[in-house]
Amino acid sequence: MITVAGPTAQSELDPLSETSKEQLLEIAMGPQHPSTHGVFRMNVVLDGEHVVRLKPVFGYLHRNHEKIAESETYLGSMPYTDRLDYMCPITNNWAYALAVEKLAGIQVPERAEYLRVIVGELTRLQNHACLIGFLMQDMGASGTPLMYAFREREKILDLFESLTGARMMCNYMRFGGCRADLPAGWLDRAKIVVAGFPGFLDEYEQLLVGNEILMDRTQEVGVLSRQLAVSAGISGPMARASGVDYDIRKVDHYSIYDRFAFRVPLGSHGDVYDRFMVRLLEMRESVGILEQAMRDIPAGPIVDPKTKIRGFRPKPGEAYGRIESPKGELGFYLISDGSPNPYRYRVRPPSLINLTVLEDLCVGRNVADVVAILGSIDIVLGEVDR
Amino acid sequence: MNLEAIESEIEANVPGCRLVLIANPSPSGQHSLLLDAGHAMAVAIYLRDAASLRFDFCSNVTGIDWPAKELSEKVKVKKLVDGVEQEVEEVRKTTTPGSLEVVYHLFSIEKKLGPLVLRMSTGDRDANVHLPSLTPVWRSAELQEREIFDLFGVVFDGHPDLRRLLMWDEFQDHPMRRDYVDPDDYEYEPTAHDEVLRRANQHLSEGGGR
Amino acid sequence: MVDEKLKNELSKQGIFTTTLEQLYNWGRSSSLWPLNFGLACCAIEMIATTMARYDMARFGAEVFRPSPRQADLMIVAGTVTKKMAPQVVRLYNQMPEPKYVISMGACAISGGPFKQGYNVLKGIDRYIPVDLYIPGCPPRPEALLDAFMELQKRIDRQQLTGANRPRHLNADEPSEFPVPRFGAHDLEPANNPNVWKAPLVQISQTGTDESGSH
Numbered sequence: 049m050i051t052v053a054g055p056t057a058q059s060e061l062d063p064l065s066e067t068s069k070e071q072l073l074e075i076a077m078g079p080q081h082p083s084t085h086g087v088f089r090m091n092v093v094l095d096g097e098h099v100v101r102l103k104p105v106f107g108y109l110h111r112n113h114e115k116i117a118e119s120e121t122y123l124g125s126m127p128y129t130d131r132l133d134y135m136c137p138i139t140n141n142w143a144y145a146l147a148v149e150k151l152a153g154i155q156v157p158e159r160a161e162y163l164r165v166i167v168g169e170l171t172r173l174q175n176h177a178c179l180i181g182f183l184m185q186d187m188g189a190s191g192t193p194l195m196y197a198f199r200e201r202e203k204i205l206d207l208f209e210s211l212t213g214a215r216m217m218c219n220y221m222r223f224g225g226c227r228a229d230l231p232a233g234w235l236d237r238a239k240i241v242v243a244g245f246p247g248f249l250d251e252y253e254q255l256l257v258g259n260e261i262l263m264d265r266t267q268e269v270g271v272l273s274r275q276l277a278v279s280a281g282i283s284g285p286m287a288r289a290s291g292v293d294y295d296i297r298k299v300d301h302y303s304i305y306d307r308f309a310f311r312v313p314l315g316s317h318g319d320v321y322d323r324f325m326v327r328l329l330e331m332r333e334s335v336g337i338l339e340q341a342m343r344d345i346p347a348g349p350i351v352d353p354k355t356k357i358r359g360f361r362p363k364p365g366e367a368y369g370r371i372e373s374p375k376g377e378l379g380f381y382l383i384s385d386g387s388p389n390p391y392r393y394r395v396r397p398p399s400l401i402n403l404t405v406l407e408d409l410c411v412g413r414n415v416a417d418v419v420a421i422l423g424s425i426d427i428v429l430g431e432v433d434r
Numbered sequence: 435m436n437l438e439a440i441e442s443e444i445e446a447n448v449p450g451c452r453l454v455l456i457a458n459p460s461p462s463g464q465h466s467l468l469l470d471a472g473h474a475m476a477v478a479i480y481l482r483d484a485a486s487l488r489f490d491f492c493s494n495v496t497g498i499d500w501p502a503k504e505l506s507e508k509v510k511v512k513k514l515v516d517g518v519e520q521e522v523e524e525v526r527k528t529t530t531p532g533s534l535e536v537v538y539h540l541f542s543i544e545k546k547l548g549p550l551v552l553r554m555s556t557g558d559r560d561a562n563v564h565l566p567s568l569t570p571v572w573r574s575a576e577l578q579e580r581e582i583f584d585l586f587g588v589v590f591d592g593h594p595d596l597r598r599l600l601m602w603d604e605f606q607d608h609p610m611r612r613d614y615v616d617p618d619d620y621e622y623e624p625t626a627h628d629e630v631l632r633r634a635n636q637h638l639s640e641g642g643g644r
Numbered sequence: 645m646v647d648e649k650l651k652n653e654l655s656k657q658g659i660f661t662t663t664l665e666q667l668y669n670w671g672r673s674s675s676l677w678p679l680n681f682g683l684a685c686c687a688i689e690m691i692a693t694t695m696a697r698y699d700m701a702r703f704g705a706e707v708f709r710p711s712p713r714q715a716d717l718m719i720v721a722g723t724v725t726k727k728m729a730p731q732v733v734r735l736y737n738q739m740p741e742p743k744y745v746i747s748m749g750a751c752a753i754s755g756g757p758f759k760q761g762y763n764v765l766k767g768i769d770r771y772i773p774v775d776l777y778i779p780g781c782p783p784r785p786e787a788l789l790d791a792f793m794e795l796q797k798r799i800d801r802q803q804l805t806g807a808n809r810p811r812h813l814n815a816d817e818p819s820e821f822p823v824p825r826f827g828a829h830d831l832e833p834a835n836n837p838n839v840w841k842a843p844l845v846q847i848s849q850t851g852t853d854e855s856g857s858h
Contacts, residue, residue, distance in 0.1 A: 079731055082710040084688070085729055105726060106577075108728045112721055112761030119760070129759065134556035134685035153461025167752055198695040216782060243618055273809050278490050278543055281574025294491075294543050365460020368494065368539050368549050381496050381539070384460065396494040396539075404577050433600060601763065602727050606828040609762045616762050617830035 049378040079108045083186040086312045086429030109433040117393035122360055130217040132433040138171045139373040141221035147369030148223045150393040152362035154355050156208030158169045159348040160225035163285045165341045169334045175374035176327040181327045183423035186274035200248050203241045217350045240337045266320035270409040270421035284376025289315035289322035296372035308337045363386050375426050377400055395434055399427040435547050437465050448476045466551035471565055492572035494539040497582035501612045502532035522585040532559045534588050567593035585610035653743055665804050673799035679715035680708040683722025686749035686782040690721045693785040712738040723751035724765045726831050730823045736772045737820040741812030747774045750781045770835035772821055
């Protein structure tokens with residue numbers, strides 16, 4: 049078996065040299081492909097089964113979110129943020145609300161912070177569960193882990209629907225708090241869902257963690273070194289699986305995460321298996337945060353009463369606000385010129401930046417590994433292309 | 435994180451660089467440093483490698499379009515009117531040339547510092563749009579600089595693979611610029627007004643419907 | 645057509661009668677295989693529809709085929725961007741007849757919330773004929789199931805001969821549509837005039853603006 053490790057060995061298989069040209073096969077994986085997590089295209093040059101070169105092609109879902117935001121008011125862009133990373137709409141709202149609150153100096157009341165943490169961590173739970181389900185499906189587990197994940201996701205979506213009115217696309221955050229308060233009995237129902245989650249995780253772990261096929265296909269596959277992860281701006285569970293101890297909830301002390309006791313799982317190998325395990329362990333930590341938050345939530349207003357809703361014009365200036373979204377560091381950079389519309393609205397997309405190293409991870413591996421590696425990076429095309 | 439201290443440290447260690455501290459009037463307090471294009475690479479390498487700073491994580495690279503602004507101001511000028519010197523009001527127009535700006539947000543993983551905001555500006559928006567690429571320093575700038583090239587038109591010298599990211603290769607314009615005009619398209623709206631109504635009138639006068 | 649009472653009598657004896665049309669339509673409507681084609685957020689609701697809670701498999705859409713050659717239904721779920729539009733049309737061309745298109749979600753119908761975008765195609769019906777539109781952003785899984793059942797009913801009502809016969813039995817109707825090319829500023833052509841006619845904004849004589857469709 050040929051193992052080509054890294055770009056230095058590519059010169060032997062230089063696709064431009066005449067002798068090897070006939071042996072190389074260039075294929076396009078995507079944009080319509082069962083395993084590319086959306087409309088994503090990879091131009092892969094293969095030598096038999098081994099990847100020689102991989103160039104991703106983006107832009108198939110480029111919906112001009114940033115340009116549209118320049119003609120919308122600040123609040124008018126909030127529903128568009130839902131559609132960025134469409135698996136986790138609420139955390140997108142949160143990142144945007146945080147950035148605007150930094151820009152305009154708005155304070156958020158206690159109860160609203162607790163509500164934000166509760167729905168944010170519920171979002172993280174369903175995102176990680178579905179991601180593991182999709183990764184398994186891409187590797188051939190034909191939908192069974194995905195079915196279990198979607199079963200839990202449906203329970204969480206029911207909670208979102210009774211709180212915000214929508215299953216996805218919740219549009220829940222406002223500048224200075226949240227849009228709606230908890231209806232009667234919501235907290236009890238949420239406690240039941242969260243109490244049942246460790247049982248689901250045990251079931252998941254039993255099916256997957258010791259599974260020989262999974263271990264064979266994911267251990268030592270797509271190894272990302274710590275140094276490359278930091279240099280390439282990788283964030284989120286993908287960076288933590290490579291040993292980078294950086295969780296924005298702990299570093300930036302945003303919202304009220306300082307009040308909750310939770311650990312940050314770190315991987316040591318940086319392979320696909322580590323990324324998968326980090327997400328499983330993060331789900332358990334999220335369950336812990338949820339239990340603490342739901343126990344301690346105080347009464348009070350859910351939005352800062354001093355914030356203007358109509359005619360909201362932040363002072364000229366700029367701000368960069370970021371949160372630890374389930375995919376990584378989701379940041380919003382806003383420039384205000386004193387008008388109701390932002391002058392420049394920029395989304396820092398974790399999925400796009402995590403894809404910087406896709407070629408590095410895939411070169412030398414089999415085509416089948418490309419699918420596993422792409423699945424472990426956790427991309428959502430709405431965020432990659434915006 | 436004290437920006438003045440960082441500024442003086444950089445000026446002490448990177449000879450010849452010209453930094454300007456740009457204050458940020460908003461409550462976020464995120465002030466930025468304006469770099470000159472000639473020394474940007476040296477400053478970036480220093481920021482990444484200096485033991486006291488270690489800004490090894492480039493989180494966000496943004497492009498901004500500042501179109502040319504025409505300011506007209508009324509100036510009192512002494513002029514000869516009918517042989518008598520009088521003070522006359524004259525309207526003077528000054529044009530500030532537009533520019534394209536690139537903003538980098540840096541963090542330090544080790545020291546848990548950040549965000550440090552760096553800015554670079556091009557000379558104008560047409561001919562002088564070259565800036566040094568910081569991809570050799572921080573790999574995370576690779577795709578983001580490609581996007582700025584695609585949507586704004588800034589050419590990054592030293593970028594390993596500068597081509598369009600989001601739009602197709604045959605596309606000619608730079609859509610995020612403020613003066614970009616959408617291709618003409620029929621729009622249906624139940625209550626047409628402003629731009630849509632204007633275009634509908636135009637289509638009607640040009641040749642009616644289909 | 646067979647008399648209903650006679651049909652009932654015969655069926656009690658174990659003899660089932662039907663027409664070729666009914667049998668043909670029943671076979672096709674009960675086994676519509678969708679193409680595995682999700683573009684954006686609506687795709688997640690489409691996936692949720694295939695999962696255990698809303699289960700589309702019981703309606704016959706058991707397998708989502710990854711290859712267009714094996715599918716007969718294309719559910720365009722999500723925003724079609726101008727960069728993606730040629731691929732969508734190409735995929736549609738590769739599907740064998742009889743084929744159907746469901747436009748799921750506001751973006752696939754008309755561009756949706758992203759209508760002002762320079763890269764957003766204002767509706768997939770500009771290039772390919774669409775059979776059903778599902779409004780919503782995203783539409784609930786129940787809405788997708790409703791649309792699916794509506795499509796099944798339509799197929800059941802199709803007549804195989806005569807002027808109203810479906811497209812695939814009519815030699816004059818095209819089953820492949822021209823693929824747009826990437827131009828310097830936009831797709832070329834911007835739409836397919838045989839498939840889509842622009843609705844007009846009408847301005848009345850008195851100068852007050854009124855709008856109406858063609």
